[in-house]
Structures are given as structure tokens and as C-alpha cells.
Amino acid sequence: MDNKPLQMGVGNSAFSNKKLPIIKKPQSLDSPQITLSEIPHLGKLNIRCAGDDRQQISKLTGYNLALQTNQLSSKAGRHAICLGPDEYLLLAEQGSETRLEKMLNSDKIINKIAVTNVSDALCALSLSGLKVRELLSKGCAIDLHPDSFGRNKSVQCDLALANVIIACIEANETDEFLCICRTSFAEYVLDWMIDAGYEFGIIARSYA
Amino acid sequence: MKQKQPHRLPANSQCITREKTVQFTFDGKKYIGYEGDSLASALLANGVSLVGRSFKYHRPRGILSCGSEEPNALIRVIRASSAEPNLRATQIEIYDGLIAESQNRFPNLKLDFLSINSLFSSLFPAGFYYKTFMWPASLWMFYEKIIRRAAGLGKVSTTDKDTDRYEHKYAHCDVLVVGAGVAGLQAAYIAATSGARVIIADENRQFGGWLLTDNDFNINNKPALIWANNIINKLHLMPNVTCLVRTTIFANMDDNFIVMAERVTEHLSQPDAHLPKQRLWKLRTAKTILATGAIERPLTFSGNDLPGIMLAAAIRSYIHRYDVLPGTRAIIFTNNDDAYYTALAIHQAGGFIRCIVDLRDNPKSFIITQIRNLGIDIRFGHAVIAAHGVRHIASVNIAKYDSKAAQPISNIDHIDCNLLAMSGGLNPVVHLHSQRKGNLIWDERTACYRPENKSDDWVAIGAANGTFQLARILSEATKIATSIISKLAKNNQRLEMQQTPEMPVSDEAKQNWAPLPVWSIESAQSYISDKTAFVDFQNDSTVADIKLAVREGYHSVEHVKRYTTTGMATDQGKTSNINAIGILANTLNKSITQTGTTTFRLPYTPTSLGAIAGRGIGSLFDPIRTTRMHSWHHSNDAKFEHVGQWMRAWYYPREGESFQQTINREVHATRHYAGLLDASTLGKIDVKGPDAAEFLNRVYTNNFATLPIGKCRYGLMLKEDGMVFDDGVTTRLAEDHFYMTTTSGGAAGVLAWLEELLQTEWSDLNVYLTSVTEQWSVASLSGPNAKAILKASMSEDTDITDDFPFMTMKDSFIAGLPVRIFRISFTGEMSFELNVPARYGLALWSHLMRVGKSFNLTAYGTEAMHVLRAEKGFIIVGQETDGTVTPYDLDMSWIVSKKKADFIGKRALARASMNEPHRKQLVGLITKDPDMVIPEGAHAVIDPNKELPMAMLGHVTSSYYSPNLKHSIAMGLLKDGLNRKGQTVFFPMLDGQAPIEAKIVDPIFFDKQGDRLRG
Amino acid sequence: MLKIECPFCGNRNETEFSCGGEAHIARPLAENKITDLAFSEYLFMRDNPKGVFLERWCHTSGCRRWFNMARDTVSHEIIEIYAMGQKPKTAIGKKAFLSNWRRKSKAETASTPIKRTAK
Amino acid sequence: MAKTHLDRGTGGLTQKSKRYSIFSLARNAASYHQNWQQAWRHAEPKPAYDAVIIGGGGHGLATAYYLASVHGITNIALIEKGWLGGGNTGRNTTIIRSNYMWDESAGIYEHALKLWEGLSQDLNFNVMFSQRGVLTIIHSEHELKEMSRRVHAIRLNGIDSEILSPTEIKKMVPTINIDPNIRYPVMGGFIQKRGGTARHDAVAWGYARAADDLGVDIIQNCEVTGLRRTGKQITGIETTKGFIKTQKVGCVVAGHSSVLADMANIRLPIASRPLQALVSEPIKPILDTVIMSNAVHMYLSQSDKGEMVLGAGVDKYNSYAQSGSWPIPEHMIAAAVELFPFLSRLRMLRHWGGIVDTCPDASPIISKTDINGLYFNCGWGTGGFKSTPGSGHVFADLIANDRPNSIALPYSLKRFETGYLIDEHGAAGVAH
């Protein structure tokens, strides 16, 4: 019978219906000013906890959860985003989220909190380049001026017709942003960005 | 090619580039203008003064103004890709190859057949259509056709698709300055020096406002324009300032939400393909400064609509901005000083002032003296009683005029001319102020409405605030900008006000800004002359119309507006409303304040629908959501169905198959072998926390507290009104952890509702909800071979197929993929719902299809699913229910707990009407003719031969052909249905076919005992 | 377009929120056996003032938290925003709360806390 | 739906000299239109009336007219706080149809439609009722099923309704986009040919003129500030022009119903919400049918003057501001452009909002109250213009006889207690 183990890594990208890379730019431009790529299978844990439990979890996981809503903290390539007064999204390298999940599940704190693996429910896009803020401002009503949306800022909000989490990982000339959306909206978000990015030149590629 | 532009003056203005000639056509004729010209200035330069026909009477009309207030010169512009009607010639920038056309005329402007309307005008005064066309009643639709033919102005092309791009952009700033005249520039500059984020926008192609026209004054001892250019340059260089030209702020809404339209490429001959035609800015600003200037009022007298009669300041603009002198022998008709500057400008440009007709009796000012010293004939206390001409003004009647008594008091003097400059005073542009319901104050001295600056959000300055003197505008702008910044700086460390902001000084001589308002010039025979004294030029409403409205009892200013249509044209009465109010006030013998104004509404000027729609059309109109197996369905020729935003595989036709054949095949295969359905779109919610069971007990009608770990239970959810809201299977994964499924379409609503209950009603419950709909891909494997296929797809050590009772759940692996398997069934067959992390959805699906091949596994879509569940009498929320159906109506009282003290909907179910037998109840229907499928939605009647209207019992909610039963089956909601089992009913058809006869039966058609599904 | 200050996320456009209608409607328990008429006050009758209105909002597109708001339905001015389960604090808000007819409704008095199912 | 007798009342105008016709128009043209008479008197309140109607919208005016013309009760006043027709009557998108699904709805809306047919003659005022057809567009399989249910019910209720295929729709409305690949493709539709539009202002003015002719006092710029009662009986109203004594008060104030109810300490299940509409610049005739689409929340028609009239769904929060929020028209316009690509090059000329009185079941309230002599007619929400004559007709009947007739009966306030709702939500979507 044909039931030999499939490779764990063979999971599909959120864009399996699309052929990447896609480049869209006006002829007058030499190169695209925005780069977009999916970070496939980035580990994502949704954590619901409040009060002192946050400290406890920070200790256990190594993530800093002493955050206000709409803040991001980064450490060694891992990020914690505070989505609300008792809600966090932890971003971890692929695979490590299950270890984290197991660890939390085996601790007695699990009775007071909720941990949900949402790695496949959400899709993470990395956006960088000179015009990223311009691009986002076409569909996002948040003030993205560097003065008010700098490094370690994040928001959960609407981007055109999709709900997204936008986080600023790096604020400099080429800016690096994370945009996280529900997987089933990923294709819409991609289409929207490519269309909106045309003016500035945009390349959507697989994650390198 | 060089062509004479007879009305062009020697080069002088900085607004046009004389080196760059531009060729364009108007009504098929070629003309030459210069870069920087508006279509209006270029036409005037070429001596074209007749540019359109009026709406109702088709009277010849020329250019009245030089800005966005233009009521007459509405033009259709034709591009390779499109034609756009109703553009204002005063705002169209000419470019090489521009093709412009006049509108509302046939066959051409000069010889418009419908101008015959003008002759019969006495038959159609305001509101005439309310009084006639009523007999015979049956002919109205015919009359209406004729009336409609005369409707509208421009024509729109309907064949070509709009290929232009329209962008949207959100923006934020500390201070928005609307208008870049002297007031706006100074305010923006002061604000910007504090470091504030400033946006300054003007609808013109250039900053400067009226300074571009009026260069008679100095600021800081230099010509005002030099000061302006200096500020403009500085603003452009400041990183915290955004300067926008060709940008109209058209909406001022709650909490300083401002919408503006930027025309990005419309003025270009060959626009860059990547740039949008227009950009819609959606702006949130802390403060708004309205420096929107003022609009001049026409004067109202008989014949005042002839081409060649223009607003006085507009004429000055054409001379100074565009080097165009619209006429050579001019009459100036005014009630204030400003028009004297126009006289001066015409005189300096080489025109001849025939005479200045001033309504005021004996005004004195610097400029009047200056003009008098030029030897120009000035007649005080006079009025233009009438203007004459065929397609252009040729002469006027002038008489001494008693404005109190409203009548001429001397003999008529007849003077020839080819230009008439009129000025009735200025109206501050208060639109944006008024859109936010800002109050207006009638200022008797300047005879205009000015805004009452009361709000904390926005403030008007300059001419927009009724401040017309340059020196005072500058100090007002400085003062206001400073105070706004100091207010903002309290909560914003970024901002720091300079100690003493520069205060420019102006040498503008004192003008007499107090006009003498005379709202209409009456003749000795006003009942005749009023009919040609136009108030609203575009809609052809006259002084006579307003007086008629009053005579007929339409006294409210809003009634007059609607009865006469004054102010309802595309210019929204920018030049006519105040005159109309004045005339109305006079006629009613009331003050202007008592008369009031009509309501100001957005947009400030008409705004392209394309720009408002933006890119949110076509494929971006609404997101489409697909499952992770989508590519398989697609490459296997699935037809799709939209379920909310989801796209689901509907059925998989094979070559040569009809719809029904496909469905029959899929249904048959699933019943006899096995079928696989992509069920990934089902809503899934993780319910966690110590109170999870308690919570579910309160939201479902049945009991969940008792559900053992590892077991699944079907639940029904009601809203507080007792009506069925959603259903689904929920599984207990751990003591404090449940996995809830919902309908695909209801997922978001259910989550939101549960979250609402937790936060607002039962905040004491410790429960967390997380949507995991997309975390899991779900393949539903069903049919007699399901178990064997599952077994075959697993390796020996992961095989869990033995001892797997109905309504339980197990974790395992399939081909190395972690799967969560639920033994539940929506088909009535032995069935497994396989959940894998979504990234493996496609892998799982493909694996199962491969393994299942030898077991005759068939992929089936949502249609077959519907048939399969209908054979079993399973309901679908949204199909068997519509928000008016209780569990009792569905004959599902078994699922409504009698023991629980409370749950959502319990009390409502106890209301008087809820248990009455004549409610509509769910029943099965079997047609007499087994091959006849009743259309869904058909209504049951007892006697189809009765006369209409017929008493109906209810409708068919689901109806299919069942290939297993070889019979059509249906379900329906019928009045008193449960008591009617066994009765015969009829379903009348829409297409005239004979009614379908059916028997009311139990809705479970197949495997009543459920042996198959238990296995 | 209202600018609403979410207690957690700060100022956002109204499009990110959903409005849940009148606030402070207590849910009567089924076992408290009020009349159909009293129940209909809970289920359907709504305060709909021209002026200050106490209502509930949820930051749907953001943190998903519910909160209360006192808002003027004529000027659209937001007078105060306060937490779920709390009462208004401003004088205007307090007045609106106390003068609401619902304070005397039978349905409201029947809204004792729900009992937990015995385990 | 029960059959009812349609009593059109006296009809025409009793004062011959005031009658409108092509002849009166010509006669007056000869005298330079100097001799037209007032359409209605600007009455000042008398101390007492047999009945008072509050609200000078179409419904209130129609109620007053039918009280006088059908029931012969002429000593009545109509009180309007602003100008006649300045409420929703003066700001609606004027869609008229009777193709509702439930029997109760069919009853009242068809009753109204029958009165529309012939209303210009009844009132001697051309209300320009244009039966150009109301076409509802269907965009999905799911909607097709709902359409089938509706059309079956409508037809069995004896109301006209035809199903159209996309190609038939294209033939009737050549400017529509029937590309099957768009996000919400046109999959079909159904039309009520007797439906259409009317000139909204004329409806108010026509009723006012005809009511005045029968002796009704029409009092504008007079706001009702209180309802006075003795025990369970209404005894009069307080107004900005003083107290007026009366034993019967009909409240027909649409968006302000809750405000009036508060004055009587009565509860209503009404929320006052903004409903927005807009017109484009006028263009030459291009659309001869009224178009509705529930799925994309948009409806569209072209007025006799040439503007395209567009409307959307209600705003999401209560408001008495008579304006609405930006996202609604933005989405509505996108939907309109999606269906009619040519619209993208037109411009929005004017946008406005009304305050609509929405009911939980999207059906109106025509009802007695617990207070004797106090009646409410409200809850018409987004769709009451079409019912103006019918609503006035049955409300007049209720006030005159103190009991609802068979058409009005289901619309009692009692239904919120018993649960006999007439839920037009599920089936009708946007109810314009």
C-alpha cells in the first residue's frame, strides 16, 4: 500500500495556487522598490493569559510578554506581539512552536491560560523596501509615519478588506515589516499588494 | 502652425508658458493655446464665447467664472479610451490633442433646435410638470419619455470600460490647510515652522489663490506674488509639509475625517501608465484650517445669462493670469469696489470701459478716485435693467435705480458693449464648514454669510471667514495658526512654536468692502423681465420662478429649492444660492437670517465615482477564500460554488456528463463505495478554560456538561429570540478543552456572538475562544468503504480503525501526517472527518484519493453532500431555517433540554406564539411523479385551482432527485405541517406547467434506523 | 467617520469596530418567570435617545474587546468610554444611565446572576 | 394575503378654481403666472381639533388626507416641526414596489401600489409615478434559491413578478455588466413591472394640497414637545406654538418615533439609523429600470432630470444627524461601478442622509398603544416611501375606527410581546 510517511516539510505554502516570483513594475523603474515574501510555516502560537501569568510565561518561554497592546518584542529572531489585554501571538522558527506548546502544556500554568497553535491558520508575509509604508497606506488607516509607527510597533487592523497584523521589525530606509493575515485571505492580500505596489515596483517571491 | 488668438494680450503672466503652444479642438474646430491655459481661457483667447446651452430652455451660455464655481461652461472631454461629460471648462487644463465638445445641443451650439423651448417658456414655469400630464392616466409613461428626453446634460459613453487607475491613500497630519491663497500659505507656513506635519492642498494647478490675479498690492514692500512664491518655495522644501495641487477637499466629516480627490494625470497629454488618474485621500487631521477664499456673486437682471456677461473678478483673472481680454468694450455693473479693479485691469489691457454702473449712491474710496481720474464714465445709483444680444451680449439698458423701492427711476439709456463685468459682492466659501453643521452668521456689513468659528476641530480664515483685506488676512492667518499650534503642542512634544512668528505687512489701500446688496433688478414690467433674470444659470431658474414658488405657498427655502430646482445643478448653486435667498427674503418680506440657507452637503465639487470606488472593484471587490485542497479541485475540473466568501467545490463533472448525472454519480458512489468531501471551510473554534463546559451548556440547547472526553455531540444554537442560529458538532478534547465546529457561512458570526456573551454577559466565566478554522484542513471520508480506505491509508502501528465508535474522536497519523479523526456523519454513511494541520491538507487529500482508488473512492462536492444529507433528513441552517424557525418548528424538540434552568433562547421559546400548531413546521415531501423535482422555493397550496391571491401553506426548503431512492425528495416548512403528514398538497409552477402534486411525509427518507452510519 | 479610542489600541477609525447597541441591558433568567411583556422589553425594546446614548462597542478588527461608550447621537461627540461591567463616570453619562426607563423595567429586576450547572 | 376593499376617497380637488390641468396652465401663462393660488394655506393652530396628526412626511399627510376624504373627519391638524416633506419623504431614493414575500407585507404594499396607480388623479397633482419596473439582480446560487421562494410567494399573492435570465437582463439594461467572471456575476433577476419610482416632493405637496382642500389645517414650523394625557386617555399635545386639545393623536414621525414615544412613556423597538443616498451629475437617459442588488448592497435608478440616484444599506450605529459615515457610500459606489462600469466616469453631485426608523423584523408598526387615542405609525425603516398611500389609508382607518383593519392588524405593537414577527430580514435583504 502507498502509505509511506510523507515528509513533514512538504506542507504547502499559502500561495500554492500562484507561481512566484511575480514582478510588477512600471517600465520607467529599474528595479522594484518593494519586496514581498511569504515566511512559510513560521511557528505561531496564540497565548491567552493575563496578570501575573504573563511573567511566568515570559520566564518559561524566553519571550517578553510585558507588552502593551500593539507592541512587539523581538529576541534572537523570535517575536512576541501583544494583540490585546490578554492575548499574545508568539512567532517562532518553524517547528519550535510545537516544542513551546508541549512545554506549556506540561506546566501547571496551563490550567489558567490557553495556548493554541495557529501556525497554519495565519500566514506571515515579510515586506521590505523604500516604499512599504506608501504601499500599506493605500489600504491601512493606521498612521504609518515613522514618528508614530517605528520599530517594535504593531497593529491589528484592516488592510483593504482583510484583517491583518502589521509589525515594524526594522525602521530605516528600506524598512522591514511583517504582515500577518488569515491563511484563506493570503491570496487576496497578495493580489491586493501586487496591484497596489505596481506604482512603486514590487516583487513577490518565495522566502529565501 | 501659428494661429491668431484675437483676445490674447502681450505676454505678462507667470501662469502660462508662452513658449509652449498647445493645440486642441473644440466642437471639431482646431485652436491654439498655451501651456497653463484652462480650456476657458484658451477659448476666450480665441474669441469663442458661446460654449453651451442651458438645461431647460437651451439658451446660449458662455463662460461666467474662472474657477470651480462655473455653472455654464460644461464640456465633454474625449480621450482615446473614454469620454467624460460635464467637466468645467474653467478647470480643464488644455494639453496637446485635447478634444472638447459642447453639450446639450442639437445639431450644434449655434443652431440648437431645442432652443425652441425658450419660446414656450411661459408654458413651463417652475413645477409645471406637477400640474399637467395627468390625463389620461395611462398616457403618463408616454409623456414621461418625452420629458426624459430633455433631461440631463452630458452624454456618457457606455461601451468602453474605464481602463484608468484610481488609487486610495490614507494620510494623517497635525494641520490640514485647505486652500493656498494668501491666507492658506501664511497659515501653513506658520504651522510648519513648529515642526507640525502639515498638508496644504489647493484645487488649482498652482498655489497662490487670488494673488495670481490681484497683483496690485505689496507684501513686505514687494509685489504680493513675490512674497507668495517665496513661501511656496519654502513649503516645498520642508520635509514635514506635503503640498498638493489639483486636489479638492470635498468632504469634511466627523472627527476631522477629510476626503480629498487629487487629479494626478488628467491634465497630461500622455499620462504615465503607472500613475493613477486620480488619487482619493482619506485624511485624519488634528486641526483643519479652512482658507478656501470667496466666490463672487452675479447680479440678477433681465438677460444676465448672455455670453459675454461675466463675473468681474473672473475677467480680471483672465487678464492677469492668462493674458486674455475677453472683450474690448466693457460695461462694469457692480455694487462694491472690487469691480473697479477689473475696470482698471481692462483699461490697462487696452480695453474700453463704456461705463461703470454702480448701484451705490455715493461711494468713496481710493480706487474709485483712481478710476474717475482716468476719465471713465461712472454712474452711481444706476443699474443695468436688461442686457440684449442674440448669442452674445451686444447692448444694455441702464437707468437710475431706486434699490429700496426696487424700481428704475429714470429713462432708459441704451449702451452697446461686448463685455459685461458684474459683481454682486463676495460669498465666503463656507461649504466645508457647513458640511460639519458649523453655524453661519449673516454679516450685514459685508452682506455675506460667514462661518461662526466655534469648533475645536476646524477654523476658517481669510476670505473664507469674511475677511477680505490683505493686511487683515495676513494677521488673522498668523494669529490663528499660532494659536492652533500652541493648543496642539500641549499634547505633542514634536511641536514647538517659534517665539514670534513673522508677520508680513501689506500696503493694500483701504477698500470699501461693503457692497450694497440688491438681490434682483426689477424693471417697470417685472412680470415679464423676471422671466429672463436668471438666478441659477445651469438649471434655468429665474426670479419669476422664485416669486411663483412663493405665490403658490412654497415659502421654506428648502421648498423653493425643490420647486424651482435652484441650486440643484452640478455647481450646487455656488453662484446662485445667496441671490436666491435674497430674492426669497425680499418676496416674503423677511430678513436673510429668518429665511435661512439650504443644507450644504458633500462633495464640494462633483467627484468622480471611479475615484471613490478606487481599486476595490473587479477581483479586489471582495476577497475570495479558498481551501488548501483548492488546486486539486481546480485541476480535477470542479465547478465551484460561493458560500459567503468561500469558494467550495460544487461538483466534479466528467466529460459528457450533465449536472444531474454528475450528482447522481457522486451520490451513488458515496452510498455504495466511498466519497471524499473537502469540508475545510467548516468553522472551527477552540474553546478552552475551566468553565468551557459550563459555557457551552449555556449557548447550546442541549447538554454539554456531561459530554465525556473524546466524545462528540451535535449541538443547536439559538439566538435570544429562540430562533435557530447555528449548528455543528462539538468534541470534548480534555476536561477544559472543546473543539467546536460551526457552519461555513456562520463561523465568523458564531465566534463574534460567543465572544460577546463571554465579555458582556458572563465575564465571570473563565473561557478563551480561538478561531482555528484555517488551522485545520478537513477531508470527510464517507461510505461503506470508508473504514477500509482509512485502514489502508495508515500504517499498522498507527491504525486506529478498530474499536472506533460513532461520535468519538481519535488522534493518529496517516502517512506520517498528524491527523485528528472524528467519527461523525453528515451523509448517513459510516464516515470519518480527517483533520490535519492545513499545510498538509493537499497531501492528505491526494494520499486518500490515491489509496482510495482501488476502493472506488470518488470526490464529491457540496451539491452531492446536500442530496446525501437530505436523504437523511438532516437540516442545513440557512436553508431549512431563515431566522424565523425554532427547534420545535424543525421537529427537533429532542435537542432542547428540559432540565437546564437556562440557555440562550430558552425564555423566548416559552412565548405564547412559539408552540402554536399553525406555525410552519419541517416535513418531508414525496412527489406523486417520482421524476418530478419540485423547485426549491415553490409554495404549497391545498387547492391550486383557487383564484389569486391564494392561501399558502409554506415553501420547499430543499429538493433533489435521490438516485438511491430513485425518487425525488424534498423538505419544506408548512403551516401545521406535523399534523398534516399523509395529506396531499400542490405546488403551482411559475412557468405555467401543471402544479406538482406531493404527499407530506416524514423527512427522513433513507435508513431511518441509522444502521449504516453506526456501521 | 468616528474616531474611537479603544481602551487598549488607541484611536482607530469606526470601520474597525462593531456597534452592539444599547448598553446595560441585563439579561433576565428563564427561571425567573417574567411575563412575555416584560421579556419583550429585554428582547426588543430599545432606548433610542436623541442625545446622549449609552451603547456597547467591540473593536472587531483589532483587539476584539468590548467596551461601553456614551455618545451623542446628534453631534456624534463621544463623551466617554468606559469598561464593560462599569457604569458611566461623567455627569452626562450618569444622568443618561439613571434616567433610562429600563432601570425600572421588570426584565432588569429579574436578572439575578446565572447559577452554574452542578458538576 | 386577504382581499380588501379599496376606497379611494373623494378624489380630485373640491375647489374647482384651484384645479390643475393643461388648460389652467395655459390660462395662467396668459396672465404671466401671477394668479396661481397657494397650494395649501399656512395655517396657525386652533385651540382644539378632533384629531391631530404629528409629522408632515408623506405618511402623515396621507393619513390626514384619507381621514378627511375617506372618513369625512376634517376638523384635524397636521403638525410638522420643519417643512413638509423634509424628513425621509424628501430624501429617499423613491423606489416603489410590492413584491414582498410574506403575506402580511404583500397585503400592505400591494394595497399601497394600487393606490399609487391613480394617485395623481386622486390628488390632482402629478406625482410622476413611473412604472418603469424594479429589477432585483441575483448574484449567487444561494440567492437564486431565495429568489425562487420569493417569486413563488409573490405570484401566488396575485402580484406581478417575472424571472429574467442574464441575457434578458442585458437586453433590458444594456449598460449592465453580465460578465460571468466578475466577483458577483449577474446570474439572473426578477422584475416587478408595475414597480417604479415617483417624484418624492410631489407626493408630500400633492397630499398637502388635497388635504388642505378638504379643510385640514397644515401647520409647519411647529414642533411637538409633549403629549398630555389624563389617566389612560390622551388629551392634547404641547407644541412650540402652544397647547392643542385633542382626543386622538397619530404619531407618524419616522426617525423621531422614539422621541415621541418617550414623551408618552411608551417603549418602541425602534433604532434610528442613518440611511445614505447620493446623486450623480445629470446625464442623458441611459437607464430605464430601477436596479436593486441585495448581495452588493446597492440600488440605482435614473431620475427624470437625469441624475443617477444611488442608495445603500443602513449605517451601523444610531444617529439623528441626517448624515452618514463615509465607508458606506464608498462601498456602495464600488458595487455600482462593478455592475455598471460606465458609472466610473460619472461624478457624485450630492450626498445626503436620512434618519430611518428600523424595527427588529424590518416591518412597520401601525398600532394602538396602551394610551387611548394615541396611535403610532412607524418602523418603515429603509423602505416606507413605497407604502405612503397604503400606510396613510390604513392608519386613517385605524384612527377613525379605533381598531385595525385586516391589513393593519398584523402590524400591532403586540407582536413583540407574542413573537408573531413579520421578519422581512431573512428573505428580503435590503428592503427599499
Ligand SMILES: Cc1cc2nc3c(=O)[nH]c(=O)nc-3n(C[C@H](O)[C@H](O)[C@H](O)COP(=O)(O)OP(=O)(O)OC[C@H]3O[C@@H](n4cnc5c(N)ncnc54)[C@H](O)[C@@H]3O)c2cc1C
Ligand atoms: C436615503 C433613503 C432612501 C430611501 N429609499 C427608499 C426607497 O427607495 N423606497 C422606499 O419605499 N422607501 C425608501 N426610504 C424610506 C422612506 O423614505 C421612509 O420610510 C418614508 O419616507 C417615511 O415617511 P414618513 O412620512 O413616515 O416620515 P418622514 O418623511 O420622515 O416624516 C416624518 C416627519 O415628522 C416630523 N417630525 C418629527 N418629530 C416631530 C415633532 N416632534 N413634531 C412635529 N413633527 C415632527 C419630521 O420633521 C418629518 O417631516 C428611504 C429613506 C432614506 C433616508
Ligand SMILES: NC(=O)c1ccc[n+]([C@@H]2O[C@H](COP(=O)([O-])OP(=O)(O)OC[C@H]3O[C@@H](n4cnc5c(N)ncnc54)[C@H](O)[C@@H]3O)[C@@H](O)[C@H]2O)c1
Ligand atoms: N472672488 C474672490 O474670491 C476674490 C476676488 C477679489 C479679491 N479677492 C481677494 O483674495 C484674497 C483672498 O485670499 P484667501 O487666501 O482667503 O482666498 P483665495 O481665494 O486667494 O484662496 C483660496 C484657495 O482655496 C482653494 N480652494 C477653495 N476650496 C477648496 C477646496 N474645497 N479644496 C481645495 N482647494 C480649495 C481655491 O482654489 C483658492 O486657490 C483676499 O485678498 C480677497 O480680497 C478674492
Ligand SMILES: Cc1cc2nc3c(=O)[nH]c(=O)nc-3n(C[C@H](O)[C@H](O)[C@H](O)COP(=O)(O)O)c2cc1C
Ligand atoms: C430622488 C432624488 C433626486 C435628487 N436629485 C438632486 C439633484 O438633481 N440635485 C441636487 O442638488 N440634489 C438632488 N437631490 C438631493 C436633495 O438636494 C437633498 O440633498 C435631499 O433631498 C436631502 O435633503 P438635504 O440635503 O437638504 O438634507 C435629490 C434627492 C432625491 C431624493
Ligand SMILES: [Zn+2]
Ligand atoms: Zn482595541
